Amino acid sequence: MISIEEALSKILEEVSKAESESVALRESLGRTLSKDIYADRDYPPFHRSTMDGYAIKSADYDSSKIYHCKKEIFAGMESNLDPGEEIVKIMTGAPVPEGLDAVIKIEDSQELSLENSISKVKLNSDKIFHFMNVAVRGEDLKKGEFVLGSGTKIGMPEISLLACLGVDLVSVNSLPTVSIVSTGNEVVPVGSTPLPFQIRDSNSYSLIAILNRYNIQPKSIVLVPDEETKITEALDKGLESDILLLSGGVSMGSMDLIPPILEKLGVKKIFHKVSLKPGKPIWFGKKGKTVVFGLPGNPFSVQVCARIFLDPYIRSYLGMEISKPQRYSFYGKRKKKNSLPEYFPVFLETKEKTGISAKSFNGSGDIRAGLFSDGIALHPAEQGEVLEGDVLDYYPW
Numbered sequence: 001m002i003s004i005e006e007a008l009s010k011i012l013e014e015v016s017k018a019e020s021e022s023v024a025l026r027e028s029l030g031r032t033l034s035k036d037i038y039a040d041r042d043y044p045p046f047h048r049s050t051m052d053g054y055a056i057k058s059a060d061y062d063s064s065k066i067y068h069c070k071k072e073i074f075a076g077m078e079s080n081l082d083p084g085e086e087i088v089k090i091m092t093g094a095p096v097p098e099g100l101d102a103v104i105k106i107e108d109s110q111e112l113s114l115e116n117s118i119s120k121v122k123l124n125s126d127k128i129f130h131f132m133n134v135a136v137r138g139e140d141l142k143k144g145e146f147v148l149g150s151g152t153k154i155g156m157p158e159i160s161l162l163a164c165l166g167v168d169l170v171s172v173n174s175l176p177t178v179s180i181v182s183t184g185n186e187v188v189p190v191g192s193t194p195l196p197f198q199i200r201d202s203n204s205y206s207l208i209a210i211l212n213r214y215n216i217q218p219k220s221i222v223l224v225p226d227e228e229t230k231i232t233e234a235l236d237k238g239l240e241s242d243i244l245l246l247s248g249g250v251s252m253g254s255m256d257l258i259p260p261i262l263e264k265l266g267v268k269k270i271f272h273k274v275s276l277k278p279g280k281p282i283w284f285g286k287k288g289k290t291v292v293f294g295l296p297g298n299p300f301s302v303q304v305c306a307r308i309f310l311d312p313y314i315r316s317y318l319g320m321e322i323s324k325p326q327r328y329s330f331y332g333k334r335k336k337k338n339s340l341p342e343y344f345p346v347f348l349e350t351k352e353k354t355g356i357s358a359k360s361f362n363g364s365g366d367i368r369a370g371l372f373s374d375g376i377a378l379h380p381a382e383q384g385e386v387l388e389g390d391v392l393d394y395y396p397w
Contacts, residue, residue: 151319179238248297278364
């Protein structure tokens with residue numbers, strides 16, 4: 001057996017580099033940038049009023065003066081001053097005319113009269129300074145400034161920013177093709193009625209869920225019994241994908257047929273078995289450009305292995321940073337009966353500070369093991385018991 005750290009290192013050594021492709025901005029949610037993004041101009045591109053009010057020159061402000069205002073500027077208008085003009089009424093978002101540098105908000109003004117489209121205004125602000133209530137040109141971004149890096153996952157804020165920058169076609173990393181094969185005589189499709197000795201296929205859906213986080217839709221999902229011919233056919237077809245995900249059939253039982261079949265199909269074994277619980281029988285290998293994850297059959301084992309091993313592989317493939325575990329203090333006590341590092345479901349809990357507490361479950365075959373939990377924590381191998389206040393690695397789902 002190898003350690004968790006060694007297994008993850010070997011997996012990441014086999015990551016292929018995604019290709020770049022262009023997608024419409026409106027279809028880019030959840031994708032990752034394949035190129036760095038730079039500002040195409042200054043932002044804001046002009047001195048912009050942040051208030052409805054009156055724009056004046058701060059150095060000439062006189063609270064006792066009656067100003068004569070003949071012009072009103074709205075967002076989207078040009079803003080040129082006429083000779084001798086020293087004040088304009090201005091709306092939020094409008095460009096501040098060159099020569100004026102401060103905006104006194106409408107609440108601090110008093111319109112005394114209106115005659116021949118000229119308004120007599122008294123300004124009552126008790127303070128005035130250069131660029132008061134003005135967003136200065138380029139204060140957010142300068143033209144050519146770095147904005148977003150390759151590998152950034154695109155969410156709502158990123159889409160909004162890209163739209164502001166005029167990026168209607170986004171260069172993103174291509175998604176890997178993925179095939180899923182679930183094995184076992186006891187496993188039946190979700191929509192069927194199982195016999196007393198059968199179970200429904202939940203593992204495929206756990207894997208689909210983690211893929212969907214990255215907008216990946218599996219190209220095929222196959223359920224096969226423990227028959228060598230049918231398994232061989234399914235695996236041979238699955239090896240046409242970039243990633244082949246298997247569940248079941250990788251342990252040491254007489255019906256665990258996956259490892260020898262993969263060997264016959266020319267898949268190079270990189271490791272089989274990792275020192276962890278649950279998920280110890282995990283198998284990993286590669287043929288050509290295709291990596292193969294052979295996961296155990298129990299539902300919680302699949303969820304743990306997908307989070308600890310598959311998720312980092314996908315992130316690395318897409319050029320994303322691999323998220324490190326968070327560290328939280330443990331509330332309560334927890335014992336384990338083995339010498340392996342053990343992942344267990346936890347809740348985030350806030351007392352005097354935020355920590356984690358264990359969720360009870362009945363082993364890796366418990367279909368409710370991860371239900372309502374916030375993530376998983378690692379019970380270190382060398383600690384037979386975790387005590388109140390011990391700091392553990394925490395992996396949010």
